[in-house]
Amino acid sequence: MEILVCIKQVPDDSVEVSLNQATGKADIEKIAPIVNAFDGYALEMATRFKEAHGGNITVVSVGPDKARDSLRNCCAVGASKAFLVKDEATEGSDTLGTAYTLSKAVAKIEEENGVKFDIIFCGKETTDFTSSQVGPMLAQLLNLPQVTNIVGLEPAEGGLAVKQETEEGYNMIDVATPCVVTVAKPEYDPRYPTMKNKMAARKVVIPDITAADMGADTALMGETAAKVKVAKVYEPAKKEAGVKIKEQTVEETVAKAVGIMLDAKVF
Amino acid sequence: MILVYIETAEGKAKNVGLEMLTAAKIISDKAVAVLIGTGNDEAVKQAASYGADEVITVENAVYSTDAYCYIMKSLVEKYSPEAVFVGSTLDGKDFAPRLAAQLGTGCVTDVVNIKVEDGKAVYTCPSYNGNLLNDMTAEASPVVAIIRSGSFKKADPAEKEVNVIAESIAVPADEIRTKIAETVKEISETVNLEEADVIVSGGRGMGAPENFALVKELADLLGGVVGATRAPIESGWISRAHQIGQSGKIVAPKLYIACGISGATQHVSGMIGSDYIVAINKDEDAPIFDIANVGIVGNVLEVLPLMIEEIKKARA
Amino acid sequence: MAYAIPEENYDLLETVREFAQKEIKEQCKEYDVSGEFPQEIYDQMIEMGLHTLEIPEEYGGMGLDKVTVAALLEQVSIADAGFGTSLAATGLAYKAILISGTEEQKQKYADVLTESGFACFCLTEPMAGSDPGNSKTTAVKDGDEYVINGRKCFITNAGKGGFYVITAMTDKSKGIHGMSAFVVDADTPGLSIGNHENKMGIRCSTTADVVFEDCRIPAENLLGEEGQGYKIAMKTLDLARPYMGCVAVGIAQRAIDESIAYMKERIQFGKPIGKNQGLQFKLADMQIKCETARQMVAHAVSLQDTDKKFSVESSIAKAYAGDAAMECASEAIQIFGGYGYSREYPVEKLLRDAKIFQIFEGTNEIQKIVIANNLLGKF
Numbered sequence: 001m002e003i004l005v006c007i008k009q010v011p012d013d014s015v016e017v018s019l020n021q022a023t024g025k026a027d028i029e030k031i032a033p034i035v036n037a038f039d040g041y042a043l044e045m046a047t048r049f050k051e052a053h054g055g056n057i058t059v060v061s062v063g064p065d066k067a068r069d070s071l072r073n074c075c076a077v078g079a080s081k082a083f084l085v086k087d088e089a090t091e092g093s094d095t096l097g098t099a100y101t102l103s104k105a106v107a108k109i110e111e112e113n114g115v116k117f118d119i120i121f122c123g124k125e126t127t128d129f130t131s132s133q134v135g136p137m138l139a140q141l142l143n144l145p146q147v148t149n150i151v152g153l154e155p156a157e158g159g160l161a162v163k164q165e166t167e168e169g170y171n172m173i174d175v176a177t178p179c180v181v182t183v184a185k186p187e188y189d190p191r192y193p194t195m196k197n198k199m200a201a202r203k204v205v206i207p208d209i210t211a212a213d214m215g216a217d218t219a220l221m222g223e224t225a226a227k228v229k230v231a232k233v234y235e236p237a238k239k240e241a242g243v244k245i246k247e248q249t250v251e252e253t254v255a256k257a258v259g260i261m262l263d264a265k266v267f
Numbered sequence: 268m269i270l271v272y273i274e275t276a277e278g279k280a281k282n283v284g285l286e287m288l289t290a291a292k293i294i295s296d297k298a299v300a301v302l303i304g305t306g307n308d309e310a311v312k313q314a315a316s317y318g319a320d321e322v323i324t325v326e327n328a329v330y331s332t333d334a335y336c337y338i339m340k341s342l343v344e345k346y347s348p349e350a351v352f353v354g355s356t357l358d359g360k361d362f363a364p365r366l367a368a369q370l371g372t373g374c375v376t377d378v379v380n381i382k383v384e385d386g387k388a389v390y391t392c393p394s395y396n397g398n399l400l401n402d403m404t405a406e407a408s409p410v411v412a413i414i415r416s417g418s419f420k421k422a423d424p425a426e427k428e429v430n431v432i433a434e435s436i437a438v439p440a441d442e443i444r445t446k447i448a449e450t451v452k453e454i455s456e457t458v459n460l461e462e463a464d465v466i467v468s469g470g471r472g473m474g475a476p477e478n479f480a481l482v483k484e485l486a487d488l489l490g491g492v493v494g495a496t497r498a499p500i501e502s503g504w505i506s507r508a509h510q511i512g513q514s515g516k517i518v519a520p521k522l523y524i525a526c527g528i529s530g531a532t533q534h535v536s537g538m539i540g541s542d543y544i545v546a547i548n549k550d551e552d553a554p555i556f557d558i559a560n561v562g563i564v565g566n567v568l569e570v571l572p573l574m575i576e577e578i579k580k581a582r583a
Numbered sequence: 584m585a586y587a588i589p590e591e592n593y594d595l596l597e598t599v600r601e602f603a604q605k606e607i608k609e610q611c612k613e614y615d616v617s618g619e620f621p622q623e624i625y626d627q628m629i630e631m632g633l634h635t636l637e638i639p640e641e642y643g644g645m646g647l648d649k650v651t652v653a654a655l656l657e658q659v660s661i662a663d664a665g666f667g668t669s670l671a672a673t674g675l676a677y678k679a680i681l682i683s684g685t686e687e688q689k690q691k692y693a694d695v696l697t698e699s700g701f702a703c704f705c706l707t708e709p710m711a712g713s714d715p716g717n718s719k720t721t722a723v724k725d726g727d728e729y730v731i732n733g734r735k736c737f738i739t740n741a742g743k744g745g746f747y748v749i750t751a752m753t754d755k756s757k758g759i760h761g762m763s764a765f766v767v768d769a770d771t772p773g774l775s776i777g778n779h780e781n782k783m784g785i786r787c788s789t790t791a792d793v794v795f796e797d798c799r800i801p802a803e804n805l806l807g808e809e810g811q812g813y814k815i816a817m818k819t820l821d822l823a824r825p826y827m828g829c830v831a832v833g834i835a836q837r838a839i840d841e842s843i844a845y846m847k848e849r850i851q852f853g854k855p856i857g858k859n860q861g862l863q864f865k866l867a868d869m870q871i872k873c874e875t876a877r878q879m880v881a882h883a884v885s886l887q888d889t890d891k892k893f894s895v896e897s898s899i900a901k902a903y904a905g906d907a908a909m910e911c912a913s914e915a916i917q918i919f920g921g922y923g924y925s926r927e928y929p930v931e932k933l934l935r936d937a938k939i940f941q942i943f944e945g946t947n948e949i950q951k952i953v954i955a956n957n958l959l960g961k962f
Contacts, residue, residue, distance in 0.1 A: 016532065017395035026399055069594065096368060129394050131376040133364035136332070140368035145444035146332055148361045161448065166357060167508065169453035174446045185514065192602050195632040198595055199645050227373030227407040231389060236400050239539060242560035246551060250565050254573040257545070257563045262581055264560070266522045266543045267465070267489050552848075 001055040001118040001155070001177070003046050004109065006102055006138070007039040007074060009067040013127035019235050026233060035070045038123025042183040044190040045153070046121050047078030053155055055118075056080055058109060062090055062101050068206050076193035076201035083109055087211040092223030099137035101221055104214040106142060118177040119160070124149055124184050135182035145175050148182040268297040270323075270348040270409075272339065273314055274356055275302060280310040280317075282462045283354030283416040288318035290419040291352055293381045294388040296320075299346070303327050303338055311431055316424040322431045327438070331445050334438045335362040340369050341436050343409060350388070351411045359413055367411040374411040375403050379418040379540075396513060397536035416461045417519035417540060458492060458508040465491025465522045466541075468511060469499060470534070472527020472548060472567055476504035481571040482526055488575060489522070496534045512537035527567040530555025547571070586654035586881055592647070599655045602631065603662035611663040615786045615932055620743075624787075628666070629700035633659065637674045639681070642693035649884040653829045657877075660833025661840070664936040665787030667830035669701065672739035672788070675823040675944075676702035679748040679764060682822070683807040683815045692746055692766060699745025699769065704823075705735035705793050706750050706816050713949050715750065715816065716759040720795065722751035727802045729753075729765065731773070731795040737943070741791035742776040745769050748819075749795075750812045762812035766804045773798025784935030824897040824944050825883035828904035831940040832880060835873040835908045838915035838933050842866055845919055862918060869911045876904035895957045902950040905940035912937045 011017065011031035020027035035043075046057050059079040061067045064086065071082040085105050093101065110116045120142075125132035132148075139146035151170065152163035159176035165184050193201070211218050219225060243260065247253040261267065269291040273284030284300070291298035300319035302310050304327055314322050323346075325338050339362070343351060351366070353359040355377055367374035379400075380391035390403045390412055460466060467486040469479050479493070486493045494516075495509040511518055512534040519540035526547050528534060531554070538544070539558060546559035547567045556562040563570055588596065606627055614621040628634065636652045638644025647655075660667030673696065680692050696702055711717040720733025731751055738747075747767040754761030767774055777792030807815055846857030846866065856862055883900040886893035912933035916923035923930045941947045 011395075013396065017398040019399060026395060073594070094373060095364070096371075096373065099368060127396070129376075129392075131364075131374070131392075132360050133367070133374050133376060136361065136363075136365035137368040137374075140336075140365045146361075146365065147445060148332075149357055166450075167454075168457070169451040171447050172449040172451070174448050175444065179444075192606075192627070192631050193598060194630065195595060195598075195636065195645060198598060202591065227367075227371075227405065228375055228410070229404050229406055230401050231384075231404050232402040233394075234400055234402075236393075236397065236539075239544075239558040241557050242544075242562065244551065244556050244559075244562035244564060246564035250569045251573060253563055253565050254570055254577055257561050258574060258577040258581065260561050261543075261545065264543060266545075267578065 001049075001053065002113070002115050003050065003055055003057045003119050003121065004106065004117045005039065005043050005046050005057060005059045005074070005079065005121045006134075007043065007059055007061045007070060008036045008123075008126050009033045009061060009063050009070045010036045010126050010128045013037065019233060024233060033066060033070065035073060036123050036126045036128075038125060038127075038183055038185070040123075040190040041185055042121040042123050043074055043077055043079070044188065045183055045186055046119075047191075049119075049153065050078060058082065058113065058117075060085065060102070060105055060109060062098060062105070071206050072201050072204065073193065075204045076197040077191060080204075081113070082204060082206045083112075084206055084208050085214075086208045087218075087221075089211045089218040089221050092226065093221050094226040094228045095131050095133040096137055096227055097221045097225050099134050099141055101211075101216065102134070102138050103141035104211075104216040105209060106138075108209055108214040116178060119153075120144070120178070120180045122180065122182045124182040132182070135180060139180035142180065144178055144180050146180045146182070147173050147175055149184045150181050151184055151186045153181065268299060268346065268348045269295045269350045269352055270301050270339075270342060270346065271298050271319070271352045272301045272303070272354070272359070273310065274354055274358060275304055275307050275310045278306045278309045280313040281354060281356065282421065283356065283414065285313060285317040285421045286416065286419040287352045287354060287414050288314070289422050290378075290381050290414055291350075292318060294383055295349065299323060299348070301325070301339070301342060303335065313424075315427045315429045318422045319429060321429055323434050324431060325434050325436050329447065330358055331443050331447075332362050332365060333443045333445070336366045336369055337438045337442055338436050339366050342434065343370060345434075348409050350405070350409050353411065353413050355413050355415045363411050363413050370409065370411070372407040372409060372411065373405050374413065375405075376413045378412050378414045381412075393536075396532050397539065398532075415517060417517065454506045454508045456506065456508060460492055460494055460509070460511060460516045460518050463492040463518070463520050465489045465524075466494045466511070466518060466520045466538070467491050467524045467526065468494035468496065468528060468538075469505070469526045470496040470528030471498035472529070473499060473504075474527070474568065476502075478568060479505055481568070481575075485524065485571060485575055488578060491520070491522070494518070494538075496528055496531075525555055525559070526571060528555055529553045530558065586650050586657070586877065588651045588654050589648070592651045592654075595647075595651070596654055596658065598631075599633065600658045602627070603658050603666075607659065607662035607666055611665065611787050615663075615665075616926075618781060618786050620789050621787050624666075625669070625700065628659075634670060634673055634700050635697050636670075637677060638693045638696065642690050643697065644693065649887060650881050653826065653880055653884055656826060656829050657833045657836065660830040661837045663787050664830055664834050664933075665785040667833055668785050668788040668827075669740055671823065671826040671830055672704060673700075673702045673744075674826055675819065676704040676744065676746070676748045678822045679704060679815055679819040680766060680806065682818055683764065683811065684766075688766065688806070695745040695768070699743075701740040701743040701745065703738050703740045703744035703747045703793065704819070705738050705747050707735060707737050709734065709736050713946055716762070716813065718750060718752055718762060720749070720751040721755070722753050722763055722765060724753070724802070725799075728799045729802060729805070731765070731767070731798040731800065733795050734777070735793040735795075736778075737780065737790055738793045739788055739790055741789060741793050743789060747774070747793060748806070749793075750816050753809045753812075757810065759813040760810050762816075763809045764806040764812040764815045765800060766806060767795075767798065767800050768804075771798055771800060783938060784932065785939055820945060821894045821897045822887060824901040824950075825880045827940060827944045828876065828880045828883070828900040831901075831904035831908035831937065832873060832877045834933050834937050834940070835869070835876060835904070835911035838908075838911035838930065839866065839869050839873055841930055841933075842869065842915045842918045856918075865914055865918065869914055872907040872910055876900070876907040879903055895954050898945070898950040898953040901944060902941075902947045905937070905947055908937035908940050909934070
């Protein structure tokens with residue numbers, strides 16, 4: 001099957017982010033960029049699928065030049081082709097603008113590859129904005145069926161049998177290909193690329209795609225096209241630290257704590 | 268007017284749906300509840316009691332992304348609301364963004380606050396694990412807003428008669444492109460974290476699965492629910508139905524007691540909205556103490572039994 | 584302030600660093616306590632191919648330059664010196680074949696190594712430590728086979744190796760000129776693993792006796808010619824010593840990293856202890872030693888690719904790094920104070936790990952003999 005995995009490079013989500021007072025925006029310049037965790041799971045799931053059932057994986061990202069490193073890392077895991085959509089016109093896009101950009105990229109890449117995609121994987125959400133919107137929006141713009149929050153998939157008659165995680169367990173969903181799936185955390189962790197594959201990935205050519213290349217309408221991307229705007233960014237009110245109790249004996253500590261809680265009428 | 272999609276389970280309205288009726292009233296005079304499914308009579312009454320000015324019901328057998336988008340889009344086209352509110356559930360996050368794309372409008376996810384500024388509705392959404400908040404405005408109508416559970420309080424219920432409109436929307440069969448072949452329930456216990464007033468949670472510091480019995484004992488004593496961080500769940504001590512945090516549920520109970528939990532961001536972002544936080548940890552430098560109203564420095568296995576005794580005494 | 588490696592290899596370094604930090608650093612603690620072999624973690628490392636770094640490109644390896652290999656080895660060693668030792672010891676064994684084997688042997692054992700993940704270099708015996716010439720292991724030619732009898736001890740990776748490079752006496756009357764080197768495939772009948780050492784440190788690396796009882800190997804498993812064994816062993820050690828130094832540098836670096844973090848967070852007398860000049864000087868001394876050791880390792884391995892001699896530099900790198908690791912580990916414990924002495928904190932392990940680096944692959948005293956002999960010559 002022909003597979004596309006959409007990835008986004010985000011700031012390392014284990015690092016605390018604060019407000020840059022000068023710019024009024026998130027202070028992320030110094031934070032190391034990494035592949036969004038759920039996109040990493042998506043790539044791993046796609047790679048296992050390819051290893052079991054055959055196929056080719058292409059990865060694509062919309063971003064600046066440094067996103068190329070992330071794309072190359074993906075080639076060391078399981079992707080054989082990579083494309084970077086790089087155009088100033090995309091800056092400041094809201095989720096719909098990003099989905100539009102990706103939808104045009106899909107068409108362009110299908111043209112380059114000479115074949116249409118059977119499955120398009122997205123992470124269920126990104127760790128920076130957790131909007132979890134781009135996957136479904138992309139599916140809509142491509143007029144493809146979608147299954148969100150998946151933890152596994154197998155080929156089946158007529159398409160795919162997809163395992164969707166629910167609160168109490170899972171649903172098995174039948175869907176025809178081509179389709180879009182968004183990936184939640186499966187049982188396994190993404191693999192580390194082998195040294196050999198990392199070396200091989202150095203040779204992969206990652207072409208840029210501009211809006212003009214894709215025949216995209218720049219009026220539908222970027223800040224001006226945004227249907228949702230960020231008016232202000234700020235830090236939440238810090239919760240005031242309360243009282244820390246450590247008496248001579250455990251008994252005294254607990255008695256004091258329960259006393260405070262009773263006064264506060266929390267139970 | 269705001270269309271508020273109220274998800275139901277077994278004919279009853281999910282809390283987040285009812286909470287959104289309050290949210291809707293912040294920016295509009297009219298909140299119209301939308302109930303899709305079958306056997307929702309109870310939910311209709313709930314919607315009316317908790318603030319819906321009108322209720323629309325649509326008969327539909329089974330959830331699918333395409334059916335719900337089709338139905339909601341038809342309602343939007345008929346009723347021209349200024350916004351559509353959807354609860355932040357798996358189904359909600361599944362169809363709401365797609366609906367926004369169909370309407371060509373914007374979508375905001377994980378809304379924790381709504382206000383009116385300069386006559387415009389402003390939606391507050393967190394980013395970066397809750398480290399930052401973003402005030403968002405809509406540039407197109409209707410905006411689709413996915414609202415976080417527990418961010419708004421349900422109104423005090425008051426029995427009310429409202430107009431109930433039964434809309435008949437037949438979704439063409441060929442519109443529906445996914446089919447649920449099988450639904451498997453792996454977790455037999457239902458853990459209602461989002462509706463709980465009291466949550467007692469255990470983390471890695473509980474040491475062993477047997478020790479969760481202490482957490483449960485305290486939770487039962489206080490009429491609360493047991494929660495857990497990712498570590499004990501990944502170790503198989505307790506099912507993921509109890510998970511609180513970035514990859515679990517986001518909760519805001521009146522009382523949250525964190526037992527043997529260090530306070531890593533991934534967990535804290537899931538419970539920071541709690542009204543009153545009590546933390547028990549033997550490491551006095553654990554970050555959980557930075558956000559706790561009361562911090563108890565001690566071995567959780569010694570503290571909990573004593574605490575349970577003290578509370579029983581106080582109640583006697 | 585690090586190995587100067589080609590920019591194109593930065594991403595390899597980052598991958599290895601991430602792997603070591605996420606999969607080895609915390610996980611190795613329980614194995615350090617129990618002494619059990621962390622097979623699952625090694626499996627992951629082998630999956631990544633970290634054991635093949637030193638196989639030259641013409642035999643299917645990656646053709647990485649030696650300084651890059653050292654940089655990657657250091658990252659593993661920072662997380663745990665036992666893992667670093669296992670990797671370095673594997674490299675040591677293969678190097679012997681690289682310098683003295685036939686083309687077929689070099690290719691065959693490159694393949695065996697890639698598959699098995701480990702290899703063993705067996706020189707040391709109960710009666711032959713610093714004095715390898717006192718070897719009691721014999722190799723008797725019998726038709727188209729050699730029959731090996733003897734016992735090797737303190738062998739790293741014993742029982743895990745895909746092959747064993749060994750030295751044995753083919754002619755006892757000639758002393759060290761009667762020693763030959765061979766390759767013994769794993770699972771050869773007559774080869775067994777004996778006593779596992781219950782070590783002070785580097786406990787994630789396995790060390791045991793390797794016993795040969797009428798172990799028959801094909802005659803073509805001879806490396807080089809009969810009588811060349813001692814020379815092959817010494818040349819191999821010259822090549823491999825800097826990499827053991829590299830592992831020691833990893834220990835020193837970890838000692839520094841842990842000390843920096845602790846000095847910033849530990850508050851005494853109302854301020855972080857890092858504000859005290861006495862400790863700042865201590866930290867600076869640790870850095871001077873660690874960085875000097877590192878650059879000596881880099882220099883020693885770089886010389887290997889030239890036609891210059893490098894025995895002295897190898898010995899200096901290994902001896903100096905071992906001492907640096909001991910000093911930095913000891914100072915780290917000092918900085919941590921009482922907590923440093925506790926197994927709950929990571930620094931006491933560093934001292935236990937460091938000690939062996941003043942001993943194996945030639946004790947530091949032997950290194951000094953090598954250096955002095957090279958300087959004085961025969962006089």
